[in-house]
Amino acid sequence: MSAQRREGGGSMGKDKRARRRARAASAHRPSPGWRAASAHGTDGADEHAAVATLITQALHALDVGMDALVDDAAVTLAGRCASPTTRRDVVMTLLDSLTAATTAAWQHGWQPSDVHRLAGRRLGVAEQALVVDVMTHELSRYAPATVDRRWWAQLSELGADPWWDRSATLLDAQRERGVDWFTLMSRTLTVLHLITRLPVLELLTPVPGTAVAPSSAGGGTDDRPAVDERILSKVRMLLAKAESTTFEAEAETFTAGAQSLMARHSIDAALLAASGAARHRDPTAPEGRRIGIDNPYDGPKAMLLNAVASANRCRMVWSRELGFGTVVGFESDLDGVEVLFTSLLVQATRTLTSAGSRTDRHGGSRTRAFRQSFLTAYASRIGERLREVTAAEEAAASENARSSGRELVPLLEARAEEVDDAVSTWFPELQTHSVGAVRDAEGWHSGRAAADRAELGAGPAITH
Numbered sequence: 001m002s003a004q005r006r007e008g009g010g011s012m013g014k015d016k017r018a019r020r021r022a023r024a025a026s027a028h029r030p031s032p033g034w035r036a037a038s039a040h041g042t043d044g045a046d047e048h049a050a051v052a053t054l055i056t057q058a059l060h061a062l063d064v065g066m067d068a069l070v071d072d073a074a075v076t077l078a079g080r081c082a083s084p085t086t087r088r089d090v091v092m093t094l095l096d097s098l099t100a101a102t103t104a105a106w107q108h109g110w111q112p113s114d115v116h117r118l119a120g121r122r123l124g125v126a127e128q129a130l131v132v133d134v135m136t137h138e139l140s141r142y143a144p145a146t147v148d149r150r151w152w153a154q155l156s157e158l159g160a161d162p163w164w165d166r167s168a169t170l171l172d173a174q175r176e177r178g179v180d181w182f183t184l185m186s187r188t189l190t191v192l193h194l195i196t197r198l199p200v201l202e203l204l205t206p207v208p209g210t211a212v213a214p215s216s217a218g219g220g221t222d223d224r225p226a227v228d229e230r231i232l233s234k235v236r237m238l239l240a241k242a243e244s245t246t247f248e249a250e251a252e253t254f255t256a257g258a259q260s261l262m263a264r265h266s267i268d269a270a271l272l273a274a275s276g277a278a279r280h281r282d283p284t285a286p287e288g289r290r291i292g293i294d295n296p297y298d299g300p301k302a303m304l305l306n307a308v309a310s311a312n313r314c315r316m317v318w319s320r321e322l323g324f325g326t327v328v329g330f331e332s333d334l335d336g337v338e339v340l341f342t343s344l345l346v347q348a349t350r351t352l353t354s355a356g357s358r359t360d361r362h363g364g365s366r367t368r369a370f371r372q373s374f375l376t377a378y379a380s381r382i383g384e385r386l387r388e389v390t391a392a393e394e395a396a397a398s399e400n401a402r403s404s405g406r407e408l409v410p411l412l413e414a415r416a417e418e419v420d421d422a423v424s425t426w427f428p429e430l431q432t433h434s435v436g437a438v439r440d441a442e443g444w445h446s447g448r449a450a451a452d453r454a455e456l457g458a459g460p461a462i463t464h
Contacts, residue, residue, distance in 0.1 A: 047086060051077070051093045055189070062193040074189060078181035091171045094188050095137075101195040102138040106208055109201030112139075113154040114324070117292050119194060121323055130174075130191050136160045137170050139208055148211045202326065202426040204288035234261055239343035243350070251347060258343075259386050262312060262336035263393035286422040289334045290324040291341065296368075298323070300375030301345065307383025308341045311390050313416060315423050317430065328423050330415065340386075348378050 058073035077094075080086040105115060112135050119131045136155060139147060140162060164173030174184055205211070238261070242254035293301050302318045305325045309316040314329030314337055327337055351374075358370040394412065401408040423430075 047089045058189045074185040077185040081181040109203045142208045147208045148205045259389045263390045286419045288328045303379035311386035
């Protein structure tokens with residue numbers, strides 16, 4: 001399916017919502033349009049149905065941007081929380097809705113970092129924190145060993161911490177922190193709307209509750225060719241030096257050294273995997289990883305990620321509307337791609353910032369065209385250089401492999417076919433588009449100069 005998607009429901013301005021909520025909070029009474037829902041009885045099923053109706057109406061109002069109606073729903077729900085007899089129905093109905101929506105998001109291919117990335121693009125800071133808490137609450141229901149290890153790593157990176165007492169619900173604990181009921185209802189409805197309206201993605205990992213720890217055929221510990229942390233540490237060290245230097249020649253040396261290490265490690269992992277398959281161990285399979293691509297200038301940034309992925313025998317599919325690219329490849333390559341892309345983006349941004357703004361001969365701004373062209377040229381040249389370094393490492397490794405009676409080229413070609421097959425399975429309908437139009441000659445030449453460590457032509461097209 002096409003990785004360029006449109007999501008249901010519009011996103012409204014954060015400042016506008018804040019002003020409307022402030023007015024609604026001061027009034028703290030529902031409009032007549034909500035009285036039918038608030039007039040239900042307070043016994044059992046009737047109360048639960050009334051709350052569920054309010055939530056459904058609020059989500060529909062968010063779909064069409066009717067924030068006044070959302071505020072009215074929040075006021076009504078907050079009013080119900082003033083009474084202990086109705087508070088539990090409101091809190092539990094909302095919490096159950098959040099939990100069920102999050103479970104459905106996992107089943108639809110979303111991972112914690114994906115949800116948080118989208119929340120960062122659409123919601124305020126407080127709502128983003130609530131998203132992390134909701135995901136932490138949902139994942140706490142599973143035995144840790146049945147949740148993919150990468151998910152726990154993602155939660156850790158997000159600073160997830162089950163700070164609330166388990167004897168209280170998450171929403172009650174939020175209230176005890178001093179958040180008033182109206183604000184809490186508004187935030188919760190906003191978060192619930194985001195999660196319930198998530199589109200279906202590719203299922204890249206086992207869903208929570210179904211993961212199993214990998215083991216070798218011989219019954220011992222996992223002996224897959226995993227990512228060597230020592231290699232990654234060296235790569236990060238070299239890239240940190242490239243980011244910190246102001247001399248292009250030094251940055252070239254450090255970045256090329258990092259790519260060379262990554263290429264050698266990838267070849268070693270391929271040989272190890274082939275050796276394991278020959279001894280009848282389960283071979284590794286290509287995996288997918290989503291990496292954020294943010295505005296501004298998301299087109300050239302996607303080109304840069306595509307260039308880094310291609311140079312490391314991976315493929316990238318860009319989901320522009322959701323702000324990420326899915327890199328498909330073997331685990332031994334994916335970490336390196338993410339680290340190198342992040343570093344190169346830091347280096348390009350630093351150079352762009354130091355270049356300052358640009359104006360045309362009439363005094364109008366051409367800064368955006370300059371930066372767009374700069375990043376396009378930068379991505380193109382970087383990609384060529386990285387591929388040259390990879391090719392040199394492959395040539396040297398092929399000679400060494402032949403001296404040991406092994407052929408490396410067919411092995412690497414077979415792994416490339418596996419990656420292509422995985423892309424075809426996850427993304428059966430892909431479109432190829434050209435991105436990063438060049439409209440500023442100075443920006444183009446400046447980008448080439450900033451990426452002198454790469455001598456490139458046009459970069460590869462991007463699928464999305």
